[in-house]
Amino acid sequence: MDAIVVDRLSYRYQAAGGQILKNISFKVAPGEIVALIGLSGCGKSTLCLCLGGIIPHYLGGELTGQVLVNGKDTREYRVAQLALEVGLVFQEPDTQLFAPTVEDEIAFAPENLCLPAEEVGMRVSQVLDTLGISALRKANPSHLSGGQKHLVAMGAVLALDPAILVLDEVMAQLDPAGKKRINGILADLRRRGKTILIVEHDPETVSIADRVLVLEDGRLIEDDRAVTVVGEWESMLRC
Numbered sequence: 001m002d003a004i005v006v007d008r009l010s011y012r013y014q015a016a017g018g019q020i021l022k023n024i025s026f027k028v029a030p031g032e033i034v035a036l037i038g039l040s041g042c043g044k045s046t047l048c049l050c051l052g053g054i055i056p057h058y059l060g061g062e063l064t065g066q067v068l069v070n071g072k073d074t075r076e077y078r079v080a081q082l083a084l085e086v087g088l089v090f091q092e093p094d095t096q097l098f099a100p101t102v103e104d105e106i107a108f109a110p111e112n113l114c115l116p117a118e119e120v121g122m123r124v125s126q127v128l129d130t131l132g133i134s135a136l137r138k139a140n141p142s143h144l145s146g147g148q149k150h151l152v153a154m155g156a157v158l159a160l161d162p163a164i165l166v167l168d169e170v171m172a173q174l175d176p177a178g179k180k181r182i183n184g185i186l187a188d189l190r191r192r193g194k195t196i197l198i199v200e201h202d203p204e205t206v207s208i209a210d211r212v213l214v215l216e217d218g219r220l221i222e223d224d225r226a227v228t229v230v231g232e233w234e235s236m237l238r239c
């Protein structure tokens with residue numbers, strides 16, 4: 001079974017305006033890392049919100065076509081149920097972080113599932129270790145750098161152990177060393193069987209990806225192996 005199936009997806013926000021996503025179809029196999037690139041405003045974040053069910057459940061609007069995550073139609077499952085399948089890390093980590101410490105932040109979702117305290121503690125330690133942020137355990141998330149906040153937000157979703165991760169520009173605020181570190185983390189997560197869709201502006205950051213999807217004005221214009229498309233994309237940017 002494919003991890004993600006997007007079939008003829010079109011979407012228009014509730015507010016007046018045109019279609020943001022236009023007849024998009026693609027599939028992602030389990031364990032694949034797929035990069036989604038495209039110019040600002042082309043609809044990348046909107047597509048991420050569709051994958052997590054935030055669209056249409058919270059934002060309404062007009063959605064046609066189908067989105068399946070691990071076989072679940074996002075229209076038929078609640079966002080909380082979908083969160084067990086898809087971990088969504090938003091572009092602005094501040095919208096996701098609210099707890100007084102990093103460990104509370106990461107513990108929040110598994111605690112909400114009423115998992116035993118011992119299991120929650122184990123998940124928190126594992127996630128901190130995977131992301132290399134054990135030293136930040138007692139830190140206040142609001143005092144961290146943008147890049148560290150993204151790691152904590154990623155930790156909060158990884159604590160639910162979803163099979164699919166959707167990362168919306170988590171590397172934008174990182175220096176080259178930080179980007180390299182995230183690429184290492186993604187490679188590690190892939191080894192553990194996770195499927196990852198990562199949105200980035202900068203094609204350089206998607207070197208880890210098996211495939212690149214290119215979105216232009218709400219349309220999927222490329223779905224190809226990374227090497228070819230990144231080369232073409234870079235030349236487009238140089239024009």
Ligand SMILES: Nc1ncnc2c1ncn2[C@@H]1O[C@H](COP(=O)(O)OP(=O)(O)OP(=O)(O)O)[C@@H](O)[C@H]1O
Nearest residue numbers: 013014015020038039040041042043044045046047
């Ligand atoms: N809640 C909303 N209501 C109405 N229009 C919206 C809403 N959110 C985004 N849009 C519009 O949808 C279009 C696509 O936005 P989106 O954030 O998905 O693009 P993006 O490719 O992720 O851009 P960026 O790379 O700058 O984050 C934009 O024109 C944006 O103004």
